[in-house]
Amino acid sequence: MHGTSRRHFLRGAGAVLAVPTAWPAAAQTAGAGTGRFAPVPLPARIRARPDRIVDISVCTRPFRAQGPRIEAESLAHQTVIHNYGHGGSGWSLSWGSARVAVQMALATRAKRIAVIGCGAIGLTSARVAQRAGLRVRIYCRERPPEVRSSAATGVWSPDSRLCTEEHATPAFRERWETMARASFRTWQTLLGLPGAPVEWHDGYVLSDVPFDQDPANAPMPDGEPDYADLEPLLADLRPRSQPLEPAQHPFPVPYARRYTQLVFNLSTYQRLLMEDFMREGGEIVQRDFASPRQFTRLPERTIIHATGYGARALFADRSIVPVRGQTARLIPQPEVDYGISWRGHNLTVVPRRDGIVVQAKAPGDFGNADATPDRAASVEAVLRLASLFPE
Secondary structure, three states: OOOOOOHHHHOOOOOOOOOOOOHHHOOOOOOOOOOOOOOOOOOOOOOOOOOHEEEEEEEEEEOOOOOOOOEEEEEEOEEEEEEEEEHHHHHHHHHHHHHHHHHHOOOOOEEEEEEEOOOOOHHHHHHHHHOOEEEEEEEHHHHHHHHHHOOOOOOOOOOOOOOOOOHHHHHHHHHHHHHHHHHHHHHOOOOOOOOOOOEEEEEEEEEOOOOOOOOOOOOOOOOOEEOOOOHHHHHOOOOOOOEOOOOOOOOOOOOEEEEEEEOOOOOHHHHHHHHHHOOOOOOOHHHHHHHHHHHOOOOOOEEEEHHHHHHHHHHOOEEEEEEEEEEEEOOOOOOEEEEEEEEOOOEEEEEEEEEEEEEEOOOOOOOOOOOOOOOOHHHHHHHHHHHOOOO
């Protein structure tokens, strides 16, 4: 779930006309202008310094040009239901895709099932299966927070690196919309819970050029394909971004819009999933599978396979392409409750309870499975963020 294609930030063009001189000066005119947003206090400053980096994480998004693989396969005397390949949309689509997979599991009439994998897709598949009345045992090599999906950015991005435009057929779009809306409804039931596993936050899209122009300093796509733009199908699910006047934001850029985004506090949310799963009789068994043949040793005859990028090796599925994503977390600032997307600079900021997440796209991410953290890249991203908060 790490970011979206460039076209997403070009949607709904709008611009402001002048540059604020400095943070304190802009603050004196908070709420001025005639924008469609009600006057609100200007955002708190982010203390963007490299010495405030407390964590650097790397995830490997499992992209498939065809989109997620959600289908049943007969394997010896077992039925394996695949549920993997969600690109950067794993958390966002997890509840909806789990419903599809569990319906296939119910068709086998099994009362007990196995789930392989304990990440975003595995955990939600297990929870949906429990709600359907099934007994579930998870087999996994790692569990949260060690799973790859723990390193996700944690925002609602249901079409992020999901499939290519050529594979986005009408049937695919219909299935995707059904899954996305089902996921969204479930996410709304998690609002207001202790620990705030899910929250709505406002944010700012910033740009050095008008929004109807492509940023001149945007890097080349590094071989990334033309991803399908599906989000317009969900336009009714959240407010549209709105242009801001210069006095309505303090950032030293000429163009800005305010948006509203759904944010997942992953540490709290994963713990909630694990606790709910165990409380309803779930079991977790530490197991590392080198081959699908090892599934035959399991007592369960129906299996939901949800290993994400791990399916590339486990099932020799070369349709999965790794897309590397690195984030840094700054020490939490409770007063910072807004996000930032800076067009042309590939900088994304997400306000989470466990820290301010800073992500910057790097050349060579597409097709790159290297999960080694690059501290220099995160330091550079944090310093770039600091330039938005001049003294």
